[in-house]
Amino acid sequence: TLLSPCMMTCSQTCSRILGLSLSTTALVAAGANVALLFPNWDVTYLLRGLIGRHALLGSGLWGGGFMVLTAATLISLMGWRYGCFSKSGPCQSMLTALFSSGLALLGALICFITSGVALKDGPFCMFDVSSFNQTQTWKYGYPFKDMHNRNYLYDYSLWNSGCLEPSKAVVWHVSFFSTLLCISLLQIFLVVIYFFNSILGLFCSLCEKS
Template identity: 80%
Template sequence: MLPSLCMLACSRILGLSLGTAALFAAGANMALLFPNWDVTYLLRGLVGRHAMLGTGLWGGGLMVLTAAILISLTGWRYGCFRKSGLCRSVLAGLLSSGLALLGALICFVTSGVALKDGPFCMFDVSSFNQTQAWKYGYPFRDLHSRNYLYDRSLWNSVCLEPSKAVVWHVAFFSALLCVSLLQLLLVVVHIINSFLGLFCSLCEK
């Protein structure tokens, strides 16, 4: 009886933790859609494709939140899980973990690519060729010799609009990267917890 109780208690904690992380991921992605809290960039279609993909909303957000709710329900033995046996609870937990794992992994990969490519902003094309013109794009993808993440002198000199575009991009995509990594670790812990609970209960019987 003790192993199953420990498994249920762990599921409650992990479900709450995953749900909180999912809300943080959704909030970070929402902020990326409104640079400097200005809605006009979104309305004009001047938001980067990594933010528009919304993986923090539907991947690290909705998918992980759905899984977190299911994990919490199994932990609290609530609703349809009230009279479910251990095997059914473990199976539901593993399916929920798979959903959360997929959502967190998608968010993690997208955030990593976004940090590599840099922000979508208006920059002076003459910095890269002889044509004097300003346009929106990804200026840091063309700087193969310099990594903008380590060269802070580029942060205020390349992107002309939105103001502090690099800081906004790096801050929130770094937050998404860290949150999705935390989600992945929590899911792995939950998978281990589910298998240990099942194994210990079978040995106890």
């Protein structure tokens, strides 16, 4: 009987920590996605519509950002037993835990998949297509997408020659999408911990009532 309240307190403390951690990762994800909309912090590319579809999709903003932040807020409220959660029963607590876990997991997965695809396709930039039509021509597109014999992620010689504009487009693209990939992976890990923590909390509350 003495162990159950102690474990309940531990479970609530864990929820507070996980809620704060998820909130932090959500803000980082949103910031990384915003940076992808402004290559080299230049707004003209966005105004001219010269931003890649992966960045414009905004999965770091609404997926790894807003959806995870919403779930993190619910998790924190549950941990602090604030407002309508102050006297919530086991069923309400479990339903809230399932909803917040599902919401955060969905947002993180969307961000993870989008970031992985973005890293695979490469940056959207201006590149030289003269090798295809004999005349020197530049256009915007994905120069590394159909390059099956070389992987730009490992071939650093392509980083400066592949994209002509924006400058350092490859570095910008890889840096922020890698950040989104790692952040979303961390979010998935935290959500899994929270889910098992919620099951532990439910078990303890049932033991306390019995």
